[in-house]
Amino acid sequence: MTARVDAAFAKNLPKVELHAHLTGSITPQCLHEIWTQKKSGDPSMTLQDPLEAMSKDKVWDIMTFFPLFSKYIYELCSTPASIVYSINAVLRDFKEDGVVYLELRTTPRSSSSMSKDDYIATILSCIDDFPHRNVMTTYLILSIDRRNIPEEAMEVVDLAIQYQSRGIVGVDLCGDPSKGDISTFKEAFHKAKLYGLKITLHFAEVPASSSLLELKTLLSFRPDRLGHVVHVPDKIKAQIKASKLGLELCVSCNVQARLIEGGVADHHFMSWIKTGCPVILCTDDVGIFDSTLSNEYLLVAQAFNLSRDDLIDLCDQAVEAIFGDRHEKQRLCALVKEARENRMPID
Numbered sequence: 623m624t625a626r627v628d629a630a631f632a633k634n635l636p637k638v639e640l641h642a643h644l645t646g647s648i649t650p651q652c653l654h655e656i657w658t659q660k661k662s663g664d665p666s667m668t669l670q671d672p673l674e675a676m677s678k679d680k681v682w683d684i685m686t687f688f689p690l691f692s693k694y695i696y697e698l699c700s701t702p703a704s705i706v707y708s709i710n711a712v713l714r715d716f717k718e719d720g721v722v723y724l725e726l727r728t729t730p731r732s733s734s735s736m737s738k739d740d741y742i743a744t745i746l747s748c749i750d751d752f753p754h755r756n757v758m759t760t761y762l763i764l765s766i767d768r769r770n771i772p773e774e775a776m777e778v779v780d781l782a783i784q785y786q787s788r789g790i791v792g793v794d795l796c797g798d799p800s801k802g803d804i805s806t807f808k809e810a811f812h813k814a815k816l817y818g819l820k821i822t823l824h825f826a827e828v829p830a831s832s833s834l835l836e837l838k839t840l841l842s843f844r845p846d847r848l849g850h851v852v853h854v855p856d857k858i859k860a861q862i863k864a865s866k867l868g869l870e871l872c873v874s875c876n877v878q879a880r881l882i883e884g885g886v887a888d889h890h891f892m893s894w895i896k897t898g899c900p901v902i903l904c905t906d907d908v909g910i911f912d913s914t915l916s917n918e919y920l921l922v923a924q925a926f927n928l929s930r931d932d933l934i935d936l937c938d939q940a941v942e943a944i945f946g947d948r949h950e951k952q953r954l955c956a957l958v959k960e961a962r963e964n965r966m967p968i969d
């Protein structure tokens with residue numbers, strides 16, 4: 623028996639974040655600072671202030687969420703300077719929340735002032751230069767967007783291979799789940815696997831992306847982890863369970879974007895906990911859903927009556943599923959062990 627979980631305990635846990643989209647992790651405040659800078663250089667700029675466009679009272683659903691990136695945030699963060707400013711803030715925010723290991727994911731993109739290659743090289747340099755990299759190690763996953771054509775998907779994989787030795791550990795499939803034909807990405811994921819990159823896929827996010835055919839095709843890409851896993855039929859569930867795939871669960875995102883019905887207590891978290899698959903709590907887009915990773919731990923503890931030991935077990939499961947090497951695993955296992963030894967008994 624240990625003391626109750628509170629915010630301070632959740633913050634101090636040695637947390638591992640495995641499903642965080644870089645652009646979605648930028649806070650409205652940081653975007654506001656970029657906006658202010660841009661506006662002072664170009665007073666005729668018509669883009670709305672992020673503090674208004676992304677105010678806390680905004681409700682996001684699957685229709686409004688994806689255009690927020692393509693039609694708004696990408697407009698604001700389109701230069702190497704704005705990328706550097708925002709990624710530094712994102713790294714600081716995760717570190718301050720007690721994250722000790724981070725796998726950030728991002729979709730390579732270009733603008734008039736940078737190529738996709740420049741975009742990735744800039745991000746990797748910021749990760750290298752992050753002053754707290756011995757406290758929080760960071761790796762990168764490159765995302766294929768469901769709207770990509772096969773050539774674009776292959777370009778993502780080629781960039782991942784090009785920069786693999788600098789800390790790219792995997793390839794992701796993300797984007798609007800109502801769009802695209804995922805079967806066209808077979809070759810790209812095959813090549814990623816061939817080069818030793820790990821694979822994580824957004825999986826069964828909405829009913830439209832959860833047909834047996836689509837889910838079977840996605841599993842044929844031989845993923846190492848799956849994200850969201852909301853609308854999974856029993857037959858596919860059994861396959862996931864047999865393969866012991868790591869499951870990246872994004873509770874606040876699923877509740878707020880209405881990917882599930884109801885609140886945190888209605889989330890499918892508990893149904894996966896019993897399967898033996900590593901379950902990993904993740905933020906998805908903390909800049910939009912405004913819930914840090916430590917808050918996600920706190921929310922599930924409150925909703926499902928979890929103890930301090932249960933949360934430490936969750937940290938352990940996250941370590942099991944990282945794409946980093948065995949040295950990283952050893953470092954993280956030692957931190958989790960220390961947390962277990964230091965958890966406060968009831969006095």
Ligand SMILES: CNc1ncnc2c1ncn2[C@@H]1O[C@H](COP(=O)(O)O)[C@@H](O)[C@H]1O
Binds near residue numbers: 645646728796824879
């Ligand atoms: C419900 N949650 C989600 N489901 C699917 N894709 C998501 C997502 N949240 C974010 N993205 C994907 O990540 C991109 C933004 O980050 P990056 O520019 O890549 O760093 C979005 O454009 C979308 O494709």
